[in-house]
Amino acid sequence: EAQVTQNPRYLITVTGKKLTVTCSQNMNHEYMSWYRQDPGLGLRQIYYSMNVEVTDKGDVPEGYKVSRKEKRNFPLILESPSPNQTSLYFCASSRHPPGQEDMGSNQPQHFGDGTRLSIL
Amino acid sequence: KQEVTQIPAALSVPEGENLVLNCSFTDSAIYNLQWFRQDPGKGLTSLLLIQSSQREQTSGRLNASLDKSSGRSTLYIAASQPGDSATYLCAVLGGDAGGTSYGKLTFGQGTILTVHP
Numbered sequence: 001e002a003q004v005t006q007n008p009r010y011l012i013t014v015t016g017k018k019l020t021v022t023c024s025q026n027m028n029h030e031y032m033s034w035y036r037q038d039p040g041l042g043l044r045q046i047y048y049s050m051n052v053e054v055t056d057k058g059d060v061p062e063g064y065k066v067s068r069k070e071k072r073n074f075p076l077i078l079e080s081p082s083p084n085q086t087s088l089y090f091c092a093s094s095r096h097p098p099g100q101e102d103m104g105s106n107q108p109q110h111f112g113d114g115t116r117l118s119i120l
Numbered sequence: 121k122q123e124v125t126q127i128p129a130a131l132s133v134p135e136g137e138n139l140v141l142n143c144s145f146t147d148s149a150i151y152n153l154q155w156f157r158q159d160p161g162k163g164l165t166s167l168l169l170i171q172s173s174q175r176e177q178t179s180g181r182l183n184a185s186l187d188k189s190s191g192r193s194t195l196y197i198a199a200s201q202p203g204d205s206a207t208y209l210c211a212v213l214g215g216d217a218g219g220t221s222y223g224k225l226t227f228g229q230g231t232i233l234t235v236h237p
Contacts, residue, residue, distance in 0.1 A: 048224065056223060111164040
């Protein structure tokens with residue numbers, strides 16, 4: 001089954017304790033992306049990756065790191081988490097970066113089920 | 121900086137009604153616009169994607185239109201059903217006149233739709 005898997009689904013931790021949220025897709029997708037969703041602010045893009053070893057900042061990259069050493073995985077790293085990073089996080093992937101044509105068809109993004117982080 | 125606004129923020133309708141959700145964006149230099157559905161506790165499901173060169177897309181009871189020059193898109197849902205209850209999000213992909221695809225998506229805050237029997 002084609003899917004995007006995030007782990008953990010829920011995490012409560014404390015300020016300053018490094019954590020990693022993993023994201024894995026089994027569809028051989030080139031494009032992967034991380035978002036955070038906050039009440040009143042909607043979904044905001046943190047980082048995205050066009051392909052292996054190619055990453056770029058989204059709208060709210062501060063306090064986050066990513067890596068893309070292999071195509072299927074795109075971990076989100078919080079080196080020193082702070083309470084303002086308490087949020088719902090989503091990972092997404094698509095075969096090509098959003099908008100690129102592929103045999104004339106649209107490229108939907110596949111989203112994981114989310115990771116709810118609480119940082120005390 | 122691109123800003124995306126969705127109106128209304130919430131909508132409650134009886135089953136069977138046709139309804140329209142609105143999305144507006146400030147920078148018309150987009151590559152495409154997507155409509156998503158989000159169910160509580162779940163991720164997003166892509167519903168429709170409209171390339172910047174297109175005017176509309178249809179899928180079943182859903183029809184999305186795009187007027188890039190005025191910075192507007194609408195999602196039309198025909199004959200609404202209780203199963204349509206969800207949050208609907210639109211998102212635009214930044215682009216340029218050359219059509220180069222960038223990876224940065226900007227989302228609206230969503231419209232919470234409730235369809236009651």
